[in-house]
Amino acid sequence: xxxxxxxxxxxxxxxxxxxxxxxxxxxxxxxxxxxxxxxxxxxxxxxxxxxxxxxxxxxxxxxxxxxxxxxxxxxxxxxxxxxxxxxxxxxxxxxxxxxxxxxxxxxxxxxxxxxxxxxxxxxxxxxxxxxxxxxxxxxxxxxxxxxxxxxxxxxxxxxxxxxxxxxxxxxxxxxxxxxxxxxxxxxxxxxxxxxxxxxxxxxxxxxxxxxxxxxxxxxxxxxxxxxxxxxxxxxxxxxxxxxxxxxxxxxxxxxxxxxxxxxxxxxxxxxxxxxxxxxxxxxxxxxxxxxxxxxxxxxxxxxxxxxxxxxxxxxxxxxxxxxxxxxxxxxxxxxxxxxxxxxxxxxxxxxxxxxxxxxxxxxxxxxxxxxxxxx
Amino acid sequence: xxxxxxxxxxxxxxxxxxxxxxxxxxxxxxxxxxxxxxxxxxxxxxxxxxxxxxxxxxxxxxxxxxxxxxxxxxxxxxxxxxxxxxxxxxxxxxxxxxxxxxxxxxxxxxxxxxxxxxxxxxxxxxxxxxxxxxxxxxxxxxxxxxxxxxxxxxxxxxxxxx
Numbered sequence: 124x125x126x127x128x129x130x131x132x133x134x135x136x137x138x139x140x141x142x143x144x145x146x147x148x149x150x151x152x153x154x155x156x157x158x159x160x161x162x163x164x165x166x167x168x169x170x171x172x173x174x175x176x177x178x179x180x181x182x183x184x185x186x187x188x189x190x191x192x193x194x195x196x197x198x199x200x201x202x203x204x205x206x207x208x209x210x211x212x213x214x215x216x217x218x219x220x221x222x223x224x225x226x227x228x229x230x231x232x233x234x235x236x237x238x239x240x241x242x243x244x245x246x247x248x249x250x251x252x253x254x255x256x257x258x259x260x261x262x263x264x265x266x267x268x269x270x271x272x273x274x275x276x277x278x279x280x281x282x283x284x285x286x287x288x289x290x291x292x293x294x295x296x297x298x299x300x301x302x303x304x305x306x307x308x309x310x311x312x313x314x315x316x317x318x319x320x321x322x323x324x325x326x327x328x329x330x331x332x333x334x335x336x337x338x339x340x341x342x343x344x345x346x347x348x349x350x351x352x353x354x355x356x357x358x359x360x361x362x363x364x365x366x367x368x369x370x371x372x373x374x375x376x377x378x379x380x381x382x383x384x385x386x387x388x389x390x391x392x393x394x395x396x397x398x399x400x401x402x403x404x405x406x407x408x409x410x411x412x413x414x415x416x417x418x419x420x421x422x423x424x425x426x427x428x429x430x431x432x433x434x435x436x437x438x439x440x441x442x443x444x445x446x447x448x449x450x451x452x453x454x455x456x457x458x459x460x461x462x463x464x465x466x467x468x469x470x471x472x473x474x475x476x477x478x479x480x481x482x483x484x485x486x487x488x489x490x491x492x493x494x495x496x497x498x
Numbered sequence: 499x500x501x502x503x504x505x506x507x508x509x510x511x512x513x514x515x516x517x518x519x520x521x522x523x524x525x526x527x528x529x530x531x532x533x534x535x536x537x538x539x540x541x542x543x544x545x546x547x548x549x550x551x552x553x554x555x556x557x558x559x560x561x562x563x564x565x566x567x568x569x570x571x572x573x574x575x576x577x578x579x580x581x582x583x584x585x586x587x588x589x590x591x592x593x594x595x596x597x598x599x600x601x602x603x604x605x606x607x608x609x610x611x612x613x614x615x616x617x618x619x620x621x622x623x624x625x626x627x628x629x630x631x632x633x634x635x636x637x638x639x640x641x642x643x644x645x646x647x648x649x650x651x652x653x654x655x656x657x658x659x660x
Contacts, residue, residue: 210535474625
C-alpha cells in the first residue's frame with residue numbers, strides 16, 4: 124500500500140464526519156453498520172444501534188423506510204452512479220429539526236448508504252426558493268389586476284368609441300363645409316358633454332363597485348339573509364312591475380329551520396338581485412310574469428332562481444356571461460351591469476348563469492350558505 | 499393500530515404545510531415559508547373501524563423550480579390535492595395531479611382541499627372547472643387559517659381509505 128493510500132484510509136472517516144456525512148454499509152437485508160465515527164447529530168436521531176452495532180434505519184425513519192426500497196433496487200442493479208433521496212426533515216431526541224439527504228452507492232460489491240445533514244447549505248437553498256416563489260406570487264397577483272383593468276378599458280372604449288366617431292365626423296363635415304355653423308356647434312358641445320357625463324358615471328360606478336366587492340360578510344351575525352333581501356326587493360319593486368302589467372312573486376322551498384344567510388354583502392347583494400330583476404322587467408312583454416325562488420342546493424349552497432314566463436334572452440343567452448361584450452350599445456350597457464353581477468358573485472365564491480327552456484327563461488345564481496355554526 | 503400513508507400535493511403556496519400544522523398541532527402562521535423537501539407528521543384519528551394512525555407526507559410544492567418526486571408517493575393509501583381558491587392556475591395543476599394519481603394509484607382515496615376559503619372575496623376559481631372536479635373526487639373547502647373544515651376533511655379521508 125502506498126503512503127498516500129494509508130493517509131487516505133486514516134483521514135477519510137474524519138473528513139466525512141466533518142462534512143456532516145454518516146457512512147454506512149449494508150450488512151444484511153435490513154441492517155447497516157457505520158463505517159466511521161459518525162457526526163453527533165446521527166446518534167441523536169438514529170441512536171447507537173443494537174449490541175452488534177447494527178442500525179435498522181427503517182424502524183427509526185419513515186422517510187428512510189420508503190427510500191430504502193428504491194436504494195435496494197439501485198444496489199441490486201449495481202449501477203455505478205449514486206441515487207439521491209431528496210431532502211427530508213427529521214427531528215432528533217432533543218426535538219431539534221435536521222435537514223437530511225441520503226445517497227445510495229454501489230461500490231465494489233458493497234451497498235453503501237450515506238446520510239448527510241445539510242445544515243447551512245439547505246438554509247441557503249430554502250432562501251433562494253423562498254425569494255423565487257415570492258416573486259412568482261407577486262407576478263401572478265399583478266397579472267390578475269391587469270386582467271381586471273383590461274376588462275374595464277374594453278367596456279369604456281366600447282361605449283365611448285361610437286360617440287367619439289360621431290364627434291369627429293361632425294368636425295370633418297364642418298371642415299369640409301368651411302366651418303361649423305351654430306347648429307353644428309351646439310350639437311357638437313352636446314355630444315362632448317354627453318361623453319363627459321358617461322365617462323364620469325362609468326368611473327364613479329366602477330370605483331364604488333370595486334369598493335363594495337372588497338366587503339364580504341361570512342359570519343352568521345353579519346351575513347345577509349337572501350330570503351329577506353328578496354322579500355324586501357319584491358315589495359319595493361312590485362309597483363314597477365304592476366305598472367307594466369308584469370306579475371312578480373316569490374317562493375322559498377327552504378325549510379324554516381334552515382339558514383338562508385349567504386356569504387355576500389347586503390348592499391351589493393341587493394344590487395345584484397335588483398339588476399337581474401330590472402333586466403328581466405325591461406324585456407318582459409305585457410302579461411308576462413316573474414317568479415323568484417329560493418332553494419337549498421345541497422347543504423352548503425343557496426340557489427336563487429328568477430323564472431321568466433317569457434324568456435328575456437334567446438337560446439344564445441345561456442352563454443351571456445361568457446360573452447358579455449356585444450356590438451349593440453343597448454345590450455352592451457345592460458351587459459355592463461351583468462358583468463358586475465358576475466364579477467361580484469364570482470368574488471363571493473358563487474356561480475351565476477342563465478338557462479332557456481322553450482318560451483321561458485331563468486336567471487340563477489348560487490351562493491355559499493352561512494350556517495349558525497360556521498366559524 | 500392501522501397505519502395509513504397520506505401525501506399532500508399541490509402547487510407551491512397553496513397551504514399544504516399550514517393545513518398539516520393546523521390539523522396536527524392546531525396552529526397557524528400567516529407568513530408564507532416555502533417547503534423544500536419532505537416533512538412527515540403523524541396523527542391518530544378515530545374512524546368507524548377504530549383508530550387509524552395517519553402518516554402525513556407534506557411534499558414540497560410543485561413549480562418550475564421543483565417538480566414532484568413520484569418515488570415519495572409509493573405506498574400511499576390516500577392523497578390530498580390542495581388548491582388555493584385565490585389562484586385559478588393551482589386548480590389546473592391539481593387536475594393534472596389527479597389524472598396522474600388516478601392512473602398510477604387507482605385504488606387510493608383522493609380528496610381535494612380548496613384551501614384559503616377565508617379569502618373568499620379574492621376567489622379566483624372557475625366554478626365550472628371546480629364543479630367538474632367535484633364530480634370525480636370529494637371536495638372540501640378548508641381554511642388552515644381559521645381551521646374551517648380541516649379536521650372534518652382529514653377525517654373523511656381517513657374513513658374513505660378503508
